[in-house]
Amino acid sequence: MYELIxxxxxxxxxxxxxxxxxxxxxxxxxxxxDRDLGGILNQCIHNGFGLTWFKEELTGPExxxxxxxxxxxxxxxxxxxxxxxxxxxxLQVHMTGPAAGYKIERAxxxxxxxxxxxxxxGAIGIPGTRPAGVYTAGAxxxxxxxEGWLPGKRVVILGxxxxxxxxxxxxxxxxxxxxxxxxxMPYSGGLTRNIVQCLQDFDIPLYLSHTVTEIRGRDRVExxxxxxxDEGRRPVPGTEMVFxxxxxxxSVGLIPENxxxxxxxxxxxxxxxxxxxYENMETSVPGIFTCGNVTHVHDxxxxxxxxxxxxxxxxxxxxxxxxxxxxxxALKNGFGVSYTVPQRVRPQNVEKSFNVFFRVNRxxxxxxxxxxxxxxxxxxxxxxxxxxxEMENIAVxxxxxxxVAGEITVEIREV
Amino acid sequence: xxxxxxxxxxxxCHMQVDDGLNVTGNFCPRGAxxxxxxxxxxxxxxxxxxxxxxxxxxxxxxxxxxxVPKEKVFDVMEAIGRVTLxxxxxxxxxxxxxxxxxxxxxxxxxxxx
Numbered sequence: 001m002y003e004l005i006x007x008x009x010x011x012x013x014x015x016x017x018x019x020x021x022x023x024x025x026x027x028x029x030x031x032x033x034d035r036d037l038g039g040i041l042n043q044c045i046h047n048g049f050g051l052t053w054f055k056e057e058l059t060g061p062e063x064x065x066x067x068x069x070x071x072x073x074x075x076x077x078x079x080x081x082x083x084x085x086x087x088x089x090x091l092q093v094h095m096t097g098p099a100a101g102y103k104i105e106r107a108x109x110x111x112x113x114x115x116x117x118x119x120x121x122g123a124i125g126i127p128g129t130r131p132a133g134v135y136t137a138g139a140x141x142x143x144x145x146x147e148g149w150l151p152g153k154r155v156v157i158l159g160x161x162x163x164x165x166x167x168x169x170x171x172x173x174x175x176x177x178x179x180x181x182x183x184x185m186p187y188s189g190g191l192t193r194n195i196v197q198c199l200q201d202f203d204i205p206l207y208l209s210h211t212v213t214e215i216r217g218r219d220r221v222e223x224x225x226x227x228x229x230d231e232g233r234r235p236v237p238g239t240e241m242v243f244x245x246x247x248x249x250x251s252v253g254l255i256p257e258n259x260x261x262x263x264x265x266x267x268x269x270x271x272x273x274x275x276x277x278y279e280n281m282e283t284s285v286p287g288i289f290t291c292g293n294v295t296h297v298h299d300x301x302x303x304x305x306x307x308x309x310x311x312x313x314x315x316x317x318x319x320x321x322x323x324x325x326x327x328x329x330a331l332k333n334g335f336g337v338s339y340t341v342p343q344r345v346r347p348q349n350v351e352k353s354f355n356v357f358f359r360v361n362r363x364x365x366x367x368x369x370x371x372x373x374x375x376x377x378x379x380x381x382x383x384x385x386x387x388x389x390e391m392e393n394i395a396v397x398x399x400x401x402x403x404v405a406g407e408i409t410v411e412i413r414e415v
Numbered sequence: 416x417x418x419x420x421x422x423x424x425x426x427x428c429h430m431q432v433d434d435g436l437n438v439t440g441n442f443c444p445r446g447a448x449x450x451x452x453x454x455x456x457x458x459x460x461x462x463x464x465x466x467x468x469x470x471x472x473x474x475x476x477x478x479x480x481x482x483v484p485k486e487k488v489f490d491v492m493e494a495i496g497r498v499t500l501x502x503x504x505x506x507x508x509x510x511x512x513x514x515x516x517x518x519x520x521x522x523x524x525x526x527x528x
Contacts, residue, residue, distance in 0.1 A: 035471065045476035045524065046462050051424045059462055061476050061525035065506050068526075145464055148474040173463060173492050192427035196420045197459070201485070300425055390425075 003319045005093045005107040006030045007084045007260065010039020012113035012292025014067040015305040019312025020111075021074040024320055028076045029105065031095055033083040037071070038064030039115055040138070041301065045145045046166055048193075052302035063301060087112070089265040089285055109287045109315040112261055112275070113308065116254040116293040118163075124252050126158075128215030131222070137163040137251040141170070150174050152247025156224050157181045158212045160188040160195070162299065164251025169198035171249075178204050179243050182226050184211040184233055187363050189253075189389050191299060211235065212248065221246050254297045264288055271339035272296040278328065279345045279354045280314035281307065286323055289315050296341045296357065299391050303357075324349045329404055334372075334411025336360050338388070350398040357393045360386045360412055367414045369394055373404040386412065419453060421446040458482035461491045462524070465510060470502035470527040477510050478524050483517045490515045503528050 003025045006013045009032030017030050036042060041049070044060030051057055054066065071078075082097030091110055096102045118136040135143075135151055141163060143149040153176050157164045160183040168178045181199055186209045188195055199206050207226060213235045214225035228239035256274040267276045267284035274295040275283040281291050291311035292304045318324070326348030331340040340358045356371075364386040371378045371394070378400040386392060394410075401408070421428040423445045430440040430450050438447040452458060460482050464474035477498075483491055494514050504527040511521040 042525070045464060045478075047460050047478060048425065057460070059476060059478055059524040062506060065526055145476065146472050146474060148464065148466070148472075173461075173488070191425050192420050193422040193425060196427075197422045201459070385429075390427075 002027045002029045002105060002107045004028045004109045004111065004315050005091075005105060006111045006113055007087065007093070008032065008039065008113035008115060008292075008294070009034070009037040009078065009080065010113065010115050010292065011041055011064065011067065011301045011304050012115065012294070012308040012311075013039070013111070014064070014071055015308035016111045016113055016289075016291055016312035016315070017076045018067065018070050018074065019309040020316045021076055021312075023313045023316035025316045026075060028074075029107075030071075030076060030078045031082050031084050031093070032078065032080045035080055037068050037078065037080065043138070043142045043145045044166075046170070049301050052300070053305050060301075067305075084260060087260050087264040087288070091287055107287075108319045109289065110264075111308075111311055111315055112264075112266075112283075112288065112290040112294055113292050113311075114257045114260065114294045116256045116297055118250070119253040119255060121250060124250075126212050126215055128225075129217055131215070131217035131220050133217065133221030133247045134215065135247065135249055137161070137167045137249045140167055140247075140249050144170055144174060150176060152176060152221075152245070154179060154243075154245040155247045155249060156212070156226070156243050156245045157249045157251060159183060159251035159253070160190050160206060160208075161251040161253065162190040162194055164249060165190045165194040165198040167249055167251070168204050169202060172202045172204070176247075178202070179245055180205050180207055180226065182207045182210045182212060184209070184229055187387065187389070189251075191389060192387075213240070215248060221248055224248055254293065256294045256297065258294060261290065261294070266290075269339065269343055271333070272341060274341075276343045277341060278324070279342050279350055280317075280324060281311035281342070282314055282318070282324065287315075287318055289318075296339065299389070303391065303393075307357075327405075329401060330407040331356060332407050332409045333358065334370075334409040336362070336364060336367075336386075336412030337410050340410055345398075345401070347398050347401045353395040353397045355393050355395050356410060357391055358410060359388050359391055361388060363387050364412055364414055367412050370411050370413055371396055371400075371408055372411070373401075373406075373408045378404075378408065380413075417454065419450050421449055423449045457485040459485050459488055461488055461495070461521075463492060463495045465495055466499040467504065467527055468499065468501045470504070472527070475500055475504055475527050476524040477521050479514065479517075480520045480522050483514070483519050487515050487517060491517070491521075495521060500527075
């Protein structure tokens with residue numbers, strides 16, 4: 001019986017396991033389905049990681065390396081090349097791999113850190129033929145950066161999420177011609193700095209409020225058709241542009257990979273597509289915690305590390321000192337807010353303040369983030385600009401929740 | 416007056432720079448330094464991969480240890496493309512001592528045992 005089993009050895013799992021060790025757990029197992037630890041960081045060879053966490057600018061593999069080094073100084077056990085098939089509500093973890101075959105391990109606590117996967121062509125239903133040459137941006141990233149294959153020479157990118165933007169630069173540096181980046185929304189889904197250093201640096205045009213309306217080609221992509229869309233995101237006839245290209249990369253969103261979570265009986269949030277969590281990243285099933293992109297999709301790995309550290313510490317607390325107690329207050333997303341993490345807070349379990357992470361559902365100028373209980377305002381936070389592509393976070397002093405029962409709401413007021 | 420978006424960190428400050436290179440709108444001093452450099456001699460860190468033999472993958476990620484002049488980015492890519500390493504490789508190991516006369520080294524970014 002392990003004190004803790006961590007499912008996934010990416011940035012979330014690594015930080016969670018290290019934190020659990022630091023907080024006193026001594027029998028911890030990480031199960032990772034890939035050959036190496038590090039997860040998606042291994043293919044994110046660009047820099048910009050670690051500015052908050054390590055106060056320096058690292059590439060993805062270097063960021064992973066720092067945590068792998070830290071882990072190697074602990075007694076945490078690691079099984080790579082091993083896939084978790086099931087986590088039961090009574091914390092049995094079913095796993096299989098070529099070395100040990102099918103195994104069932106029992107644990108006193110489990111941290112789910114499986115990350116997320118990309119949405120595909122099927123998820124957005126692009127009309128046209130079904131030739132080779134349509135890749136998700138992350139798959140292309142793995143081909144180029146890990147396997148050493150360039151998936152195409154003339155490229156159109158649909159979606160302006162960060163991976164798409166990063167791949168626009170990467171493909172250009174490797175000698176491909178990136179013709180356009182096409183975004184259905186009137187704003188980019190990626191970080192502003194990536195628009196600058198990945199598109200503008202290489203004069204790659206960004207078409208906002210446009211989408212791909214047809215893929216042409218029999219065996220291989222030959223052309224894609226791009227059209228403007230109206231406010232309802234419907235293509236506008238007569239606005240078609242045809243690009244001669246051999247490759248279409250899709251950067252159209254990420255989905256937390258929560259099949260195991262659901263089967264463990266954990267309550268899921270349709271807004272985040274991840275587990276409903278308390279302030280310490282505990283789920284609705286006692287002893288099961290989740291952190292990182294499987295909980296909600298982050299922009300920055302630094303925040304994944306911070307969140308996962310809290311999950312690791314909380315799992316240690318749970319095993320060594322028993323379940324967290326106290327009534328909970330629900331967090332609701334009000335005007336302008338798409339979701340909040342956590343979704344529930346137990347004031348008794350918070351020392352000074354708790355952080356609330358959320359995204360806005362459109363671009364806001366100068367505004368205030370307001371937290372209220374019914375009509376009573378608890379606190380407000382000023383911001384110069386809010387954008388859906390950039391996750392926000394506020395620290396709410398727990399003493400403000402005195403006398404609050406039921407729920408609080410986080411909302412945006414433009415000023 | 417030039418408008419500039421800072422790329423130093425994910426915050427992405429919207430900055431204004433006047434003709435005397437006075438910077439406003441930056442959250443931290445690194446933004447001001449970036450804005451001045453960007454308008455006088457822009458630089459970038461280049462990240463890419465080199466071939467590697469004897470490792471579990473055929474490519475090893477590398478980066479320039481410091482920013483290089485922006486106009487040399489494609490020259491640096493070409494120099495990186497001519498390198499083949501053999502495993503084992505340590506993080507931070509020098510791959511090219513001085514790339515394209517920039518005085519900047521290219522170093523390995525992943526442990527490849």
